[in-house]
Structure formats: C-alpha cells, structure tokens
Amino acid sequence: MSRLELYSPEGLRVDGRRWNELRRFECQINTHPNAADGSSYVQQGNSKVLCLVKGPMEHGANLAAGTKLDPNGPVLSLNINYPPFASNERKKRPKNDRRLQEISIILKRCFMKTIVLKNYSRTAIDINLTVLAMDGGLLACFCNAITLALIDAGISLYDYVSAVSVGLYDQTPLLDMNALEENDLSFVTIGVVGDSDKLNLTLCEDKLPLDKLERLISLGIEGCHRLKELMDLQVRVAGGQLQERQ
Amino acid sequence: MIISISVPSKPEASDTKAGSSVVTPGELITDDPTWMRGHGTYFLNDKTYSSVAGTVLKVNKLLSVVPFKGRYSPETGDHLVGRIIDVGQKRWKVDIGGEHDAVLMLGSVNLPGGILRRKSESDELQMRNFLKEGDLLNAEVQSLFSDGSASLHTRSLKYGKLRNGVFVAVPSKLIVRAKNHSHDLPGNVSIILGVNGYCWIYKTPLSSAADHSASTAKTNAELSSAASGNYQPGQGSVSITRLEQESSWDIYSDKNDALSASIKDTISRYKNCLLSLSQCNIGINEIRLVRAYEISLGYGDTNLLFREEVRQSIGEDVIAQEKMRGAG
Amino acid sequence: MVRDYDISNNEKQFVLAALEQNIRLDGRKLLQMRDVHISVSRDEYGYAEVSLGKTKVACRVTAEITKPYEDRPFDGIFQISTDISPICSPFFESGLTTGSKQSNDEILISRLIEKAVRRSGALDLESLCIIAGSKCWAVRADLQFLNYDGNFIDISSIAVMVALLHFRKPDMEIDGNNVILFDEDQRNPVPLSILHIPLCFTFQFYNPNDDEENIKGNLNNELILLDANLLEERLSLGSMTLTINKNKELCQMVKCGGLNIDASMIMNCCQHASNLVDDLTRKINDVIKKDSELRKNPVEKELQVVNQRET
Amino acid sequence: MSIVIPGDQFTLETGSEVVLGPNLQTSDSTASPTTAGYLVQTQAGSSSLAYVEADSKRYMPAAQDFVVGTIVGSFGEFYRVSLTNFSTPAVLGFYAFPNASKKNRPRLKTGDLVYARVASVDPDLDVELECFDATTGKEGGFGHLEGGFLFEVRLAYARYLLRHQDAPTPYKTPSNV
C-alpha cells in the first residue's frame, strides 16, 4: 500500500534503524531559567518540543475565568502551541483543534495522577508546550517534555512518566515511529511510570489485531525504561551544574 | 530483547551521586521506616521515596530532599521583598514568588500617627492610600499557615514600602541566608536581598546611613556562619521613640527622591552584577556582590554589562578570586 | 462555577467497600455490563434508541447530497454530532466554558466516538461518492443524550452503529451530471455500506485502599469494572476505553491518565472486551434483521414463503 | 380527596380562619393550586387548613424539616451543605452544634454527611440549618452521620414514611446498612 519500503527484508527502517531502536534522544532542562519556573527541551529524532512550566502559584495566567482553585490539589492548565512551520503540511491549525484539545485533556489527567497533589492545594500550575518540529511521536514528546519541566520546576512527582510510540509493520513491532511510519502504520503510544510495568496512558487510534497488542506494549515498556534512564541522567547532570557553586 | 541506542557516553555520574547523594523523583531513598519524612519525599509500604530531583538532607531523624530548583517556601523570620497584588478585607495580598501569595494584615503594619494608635474603620477604608496594587515593600514573615502560606508584618522601621531604587528577581535558592539581608554597599547604594529572591537596590537613605553602616560592619563578620539560631521578632529594629517620630505619612509616599545620574548608574551596575551572579548560579551574599561590583568597574561602561558573555566572565572572576583568597 | 454531583464520603466508602467484595449496588459483577435494550423506529429509517440500564441515548442518521471536500473528491462526508444537552442531567450545562470538568468530559466523549466510528472506517466513505468531485452523500449522525446514568461512550457507539445499520438512503440513478432520486414507493431505498461494527467498552479503575498505594511495588489491588453507572463513574479514579470489532481488531485504546495500571491487567481487559463483543454484535444484528423482516412488503413475504416451501 | 391542577378554583369559607398550606395561591376568597396534587382540607377547631399534597424530586427547604445533607465546603464560620444536587447549598453555622464555642468547633470535612434541621427559610437569603434542638439546646440526635449508605427517595414517599412516625419532611432518609 505504501510507495516507500518502511521495513526492508534486511530488517532496516526508512531512517536506517532496526525495529527495536529508539531515535536519537536528547533532552535539556532549565533551558529558560528566567522565563519560567521549570523548562525543558526534548528532541526525539527530528521531533523537537519545548515545555515551560509556571507555578505552583496562586494566580495562574491561563486560568479560565471563573475556575476556582481546588483545596485538594493544583489546577493544571495546559496550553499547546503548534505553529504551522512545525510540520510538513504547514497547515494552520484552528484554535480549538479537537485533536489537540483531546491530547491536552489526556496529558492533564495523566499528570494529575503523577504530581503529589496534596502538596499543592489551592495553587495553579501552567504548562506551555511548543512544538518546534514534528516528525512523529507527538504525544510521547509532550509527555517526556512535561515530566522534565515539572522536575525542573521542583514540583513533587511520584515518578517519571516516559512515553514512546510503537507501531506494527505486518508482524514486526517498530519502536519510536517517525512521521513517515506513523502515516502508513497503526501505532500505539504508551506512557510508563518510572521503572515499573504500569501504564499511565495509552493511546491507540488505528486498527490493530488484538493478539499483537501484547508484543507492542512490552516493546514500548522497554523503550520507555530506556528513555527514563536517559532523562534521569540529564536531570542529574543539570542538577550537578546548578549546585556546583552555591 | 536488547535495545541498542546511541547514547552519549555516561558522564561520571558517580562524583555527584556519591558526594551529596543526588536523588530524582521515584528513587528509593531508604527502606528504614524509622526516618521521619520531610519535604520532597513520599512514603509507601515502609519505604521512603524522593518526589523531587535534589539532594538528600538528614537532620536528626528527619529526612528530606532539597530540590535543585523550586519556588520559595517561606519560613518565620525571613526578610522578604514582595509586591502587593490585591487589597482585600483588612488585608493585602502580597506576591512573594512562593507557591501561595502571602497576606499582610492591616494590623501588622505601622500606620501614620505612631505605633500605639488603634486601627479604625477609616484606616480600613483608606488601605489603598497606604499600599496599593503594584507597590513593592519589604517585610518579615510573622507566621505560617497550615498550607504553607505566610503572614507578613512590617512593624519595624527597616520594613515598609520601597522607593528610590530598582527591583531585581533572582532564583530564591541563590540567596544565602544570613542574619542581615539589608546592606549598605560602596557607592552610596543599599540593597535588600530578600530571602525569596526578590531584591531591591536603592539609594542609601541619608538619615540611616550612619546607623546602618555600624550594624552591617558587625554582621559582616558573622556572615559566614549560617543563619539558624534563635529568632526574636523585630530583631535589630530601632527604638520605639524613633519609630514614632518617623511614622508619618512619609513612609507611604509614592514619590521618589531626585536621584543623581551617578547614583542611577551605580544602581544599574549593581543590578547587572546581581544578574551576573544569578546567571552563573553563584550563591549571592554581600561580599560576592561587592566583589562582582569591583570587577565590573573594570569593564567600564554599564551598558556593556548587559552582554551575556560579560556577565559570565564577571561571575567566573568572582569565583576565581574567592578561590585565590581561600587558598591564600 | 462548576456544578457537580455532591457525593458524600459515606456513599463513596460504601460503594468501594462493596466493590471490594465483588458486589455492585445494582447487583452486577464487576465486569458485567448492564442489559442493552435497543429499539429502532418502525416508520422511518435511521433512528435508534438504546438504553443501558437507565442511561438512554437516541441516534438519528440523515443524509443529503452535497459537494465533497476538495481534498477528498472520491469520498463522501460523514459527521457525528455529540452535543450533550442538559436534558440528560443538569450536570451537562449548555454553553460551557472550556476547561471545566464537564466540557472535558464532553470533548473526550465526542473524540472517542469520532475515532471509534469514523476513523476506524466503519462507514465506507468511498461508497458515498456519487460523481467524483461534484456530488456525494453527506451522512450525519446526531446523537441525542436523553438520560445520564454513566457510560455515555459505550452506549453512544452502539447507538450510532445501530442507526447507521438501520438507515436506508434513497436509491438513485446517475444521468450524466444529474442525479435522479427515487421515492420509497418507486424503489426500495438502499442501506449504507458498513464495513465493520466497532463497539466501545469502557473500564473504570478504583483502588479501595489508597490512590497512592500502587505507584511503587506490584500489589495490583486495583478494582476494574465495566459499564459504570453514574455514582461509580463519578467516583472513578481512572478509565480506559477500548474499541473492538468482532474480527478481534482493536480500533482504539485510550487510557487517559488516572490510576497507573499494570500492563498485564490492561491485557486482561482487552481479552474480556473481545469476549463481549461477539454477543453485542449479534444482538445488534438481530435487531436490524428483525426490523428489516417487518418492513418487507407483504407480497415479497408471500413469495418468500413459497420459496421456502419449494426448497 | 380530589386531584387538582393549576387553574382549578375553589372558594375558601369566609369568616373562619383558613390556614393555607403548601402549593396554594389565593386571590380574594378563591384559592387555586400551583401544581398538581391531592387537595387536602381539614377542620381543626375554629380554623381550617387547606393544602395540596404534591410529589416532586427537588427538595424545597421548609422550616423545621429534618434533613440529611452533604458538606460541600466551608467559608468564614459556616459550612456549606448541599441538600439536593445542583440546588443552592444551605449554610450551617459552626455554632449551630450542641456545646459549640469558639474553642470547641465541630470538625467536619467536605463530603461528610450531617443530619440537621432547617432553622430558617427565606427566598432572599440562604437557607440556614442547625444541628441541635433549639428548644432544649441539646443534641437531639443531630450531627455527623457515619457509615451506612445514602439513597434518595421521592419526596412524597419520604413524607409518607415520616408521617407514620409523626415527624416532618427530610429529603434523604438515612439508613444504616
């Protein structure tokens, strides 16, 4: 069905990876020390996402009018900025793009169970995501970027949430899909909590044979654990730098 | 299943890990249930985990994790700089850069007409004449509420509305806690280094110049010792008689004094020095600030100090000097 | 101000305590669905009412001829509208501000239905094309939420699919660039081409001990239940929606946040849903079959009887 | 007893004192119901009583009713208590408990159930509740309800149940399971 050979008989994908290889993962934290309480930059292959976290604070800028602060936990507001230049189509997205709205709700609910709520009663936390370039793995990049930015902001989390997408080519699961693969193959995005096998979020929007699901998820979990390791390393490095001279 | 990825070679993580025991969220700190669990941790099934990225701090039997970064959390006795954001029923709401806004009760400020005056309803009605939205003030944390938000007071002459200067915000973590947070600096300029990271650089007031220089000289010696110890409210404040004399409407004036160009230049130089230290993540105290100021004089024009690389080199020079002196 | 149901701690504790003993207030087992009741309209096409316990949803499918989208000249148009009216509960208020709890629920419901039915290709869009680039059928499914007692997602997927299966569009002929539509009396209207029947199953997660219990460790004490009613849905700590068809294809799997659930338990849910999907699909097909039998005109029926005798 | 609906008219006996109960409105000497229900007219001594017994789902507070409500929050020295979902919450003062004082405050959390009595009702003000017997100042069985399960019944049925124990209207019947 596709004009491109997504997975060659020799076991190579369009970008030269094998089925179980992640794309190059780079991340930084504290990228915008003056603009926000916490900030991060995540690069998965050619997908680049920036995340700024403001708060916890009592007066959220993104708070919808009339929303009251919750005595049991923070009010998360999540704003996704997806400019036309970030993707190949250069399509201008309508303001209330249902797909982005859905993603923002999913992420909000995901992190409401990850933040130690009881420490942040009556506060607001604003999360701003900006896509600089998108080459697949939108939700996964968002999720990883938010985790890092929240950690950078010093907000209490139970654990890391790392996410990755896994697709299916015929019988072969493919880890960390790029945009070309996402266009033609069914895939599932999963978010894993720390080093456990527990899933915080799963999102699958295309048809997948049920009996293949287990393989995809187990590959995804291993990918997530690897990402978590990489993120953890970066947090420690950045923390060490921050501490050096205090 | 093996996942092979091109990973940047692992930097020597061991040096940070072993030295000050850095932990990240979800990391197991101890499975010994006898520890008391402080901030930055959570406890499940007899095990204590970290909830932030930071260093483990053990005080007696209390285990907590100090995050690398984070918002300021107030403690009683902290000397702060804050900004009024709301005037409410008998209280002001003050932004202090923390998770919660602080409150300043009408009863916790000095009003014109002396300290022993009763607060009347007319005071309630003219609260905006004292302090209004946007005003900056320095104050002390009087007490904390159960949710960690602070109640402030300005019942001392050294606290109150701020004038004749410029506001600088730096990360609160960089402010080194000391006995005294207001300093008179060379160049006829003073600074309040709010514990919350909000700072105020202003022209040294004429009347108090003499008083303060005496007190700061004394505290300079004690700077290195950590500011723990006993706290007494209004510590180091001025006698009541002076207070009464000065508690006039003047303390709530909005008018700045005429500042000479040289003072303005010095203030902005200090501001840039402060930002240089902040950019280089150097803990800020009076000595380092003065050193940075001295170094910056070598760069001549104040305008140059806006440049990032200049700031970086100022910061590095400060550290280098410190090391030299430490060695010598 | 966001209005919500005020649920007392007593109710919460009671429900959770009962769930722990595998008892639900309406007497079901944890993974048991309520009885699905489907009725379709006798005198018109494309109208179905579905109820799941007290939850009730109606769906009406209509079609008209329009111009196809410019970037998709060979496809027809299919739209699903899922506005929730306060008629089903004052909880769903009209004209909500974005960001409130209810509007989030509403967006999720509409996206889930959209993805379950439209994106999974349940309706063959190419078959709706009449003249490429200039004329096509625009099919529209309007969901009417009538009564809220939890689980709008699952019931909506059933209602939309039944209504689509029940719908007949007028037969037509193409004459050059003109389209001739035939009346119901002239020619029997034709059904839509439905490729598969995706059905949603929504699981709710609870942890009777503590929200935090299972963040670390491997206790997996979470309770999982299917087809929650109002009270259960409001008390839920997380949910997951699976969309499956009877070919055992997973069309959608969405777990948005909520309790962290072990992958193995998620696989169990999938297994359970795939067991249920056959029954439910059969039920839907039975309703449609029964309806079309009733509709067959008497002459045809007689002929059929004759045929049967002959064979 | 006859079933009446809005618009039906009946004359009230002039001269004698007539007490109009719920769901009735008057103009001059005629009265008409405001909703559908059973018209009840009874004679008690010199005065007569007329009211329409009607069923509905939404509880409208009336003074002296015994009610069960859920605490939904607190402000100042009051709790907000929800008697019916989506209705304006009633208020319950911290001092409307037996032996409550500034030092000895009731400790109720959001979500707790209370059994209370409606103290005052005015359409222009918030409904007030109290958790002690105003005549004696004693407990009177009110207060925090623990355990058990809450369920709703139709108001008419609640009144029916209560009448048979000679008590006025609660909206939710507490029952321990």
Place this chain on the structure above:
Amino acid sequence: MSIIVDNDPLDQVDGSASFEFGATKVMSSVTGPIESARPRNELPTKAYLDINIRPSSGVPSTRETLLEHKLGQLLPAVINLDQYPRQTIQIAVQVLKNGEPKDYTARQLVAIINSVFVALINSGISLKSSFMATCCSINTKGEIKTSPTSSDLANSVSHFVVVYSIKDQQVDNLLFCDGLGTFKQKQLFDVLDHAASEIHLSFQHIRQVISSHVSHNYIWKA
C-alpha cells in the same frame, strides 16, 4: 387527533415529559430551582429561565433560537418566577420528530409548549395556571383546519399557534398567539374560536394523564 403523553420518563431531571401528536414528538425536561451557574444569570427578584432547544437533526440554529425566544416570552406569564429569586430554572427540550416541513415550526412549538407544561407540573414548580397550545392552518379555500398535518401546512396560506390558559376546566385567557401568512381579522377570530374549543377538548386528556400520574406517585393512598 391522538395525543400520547409520557409522564416523567427521565430520572436525572426534576420533571420531564414527552408529547407526541401525529408525526411530531418532543421530549422536555425541567430542572429547578437550582443554583445559577453564572453570576450574571442571577436575577435579584426572580428566577432566571434557561431554555435550551435542540433540533431532531443537525446543530441548533437560528430556528431553535427563535423557538427558545417564543417559549421565553410565554413562560413568565404562567410560572411564579418571583417565588425563586436568584435561582435558575433550566428547561431543556429535545425535538425527536419534526413532523412538518423544514420551514415550519408550528407543530413543534405546540408540542414543545405542551410537553413543557407537563414537565413543569412534574417538577413541582409553582404555576399560575394551566395552559395548552394548539395550532391551526387556513388553506387556499379559506377553510380552517385544527392540528394540521405536514401536508396541510405545506398547502396553507397561513398558520397559527395559539396558547390559552385554563381555569376551572374552562378555556380562560389567551396567552400567546403567533400567526404567519396572510389572513383577515375575522379569520383570526375564527381561528381563536376553533383553537379554544380544540384546547377544551384535548385538555381533558392531558388532565387525565396528570391525574393518573399523581395517583401513581401516591400509590399507597389507593
């Protein structure tokens, strides 16, 4: 004309009713008095009516807004709004079957008004009087037809929606009259007479439905 009324079919709202006559069917719900969702909807002296009408297919349009407006004009005359200051009464209507050509709203409006009346009764909200709506059409020959069918309407010159209040089982005040098309003054009066007698007849049925519902609610009184 056969009328089918279903009393209180919904359980999440305070009062509900579906009203079906001929090919038109409408479901209405009433909830209230409840707390206003927005401060600007709080009227200091009376209840705010939050009316919401949804069409049988498609998204709400100006058509529904017009119907909402007409209903909003009629209801304050029959509800004792001043008994519920600062509260909101939420009325939600779902048209299930149009039963008339696209450009007409007469049959729908009649069904909406009548179903809202029964729903209001069920909700226990204080009413000034009972009321009922009906519609008439005048065809090209000048004949008046009550409760016109879809094809009657399509062939009519003018059509009317008339609402009367009912007092002591008799038709009382004219609450609302909406006429569209061209007609003479005399025709209008004729229409009103026809409508009044039609309402007088039909209301017996509605009354019957309400009574049986009341006695069903008080099943223990039997």
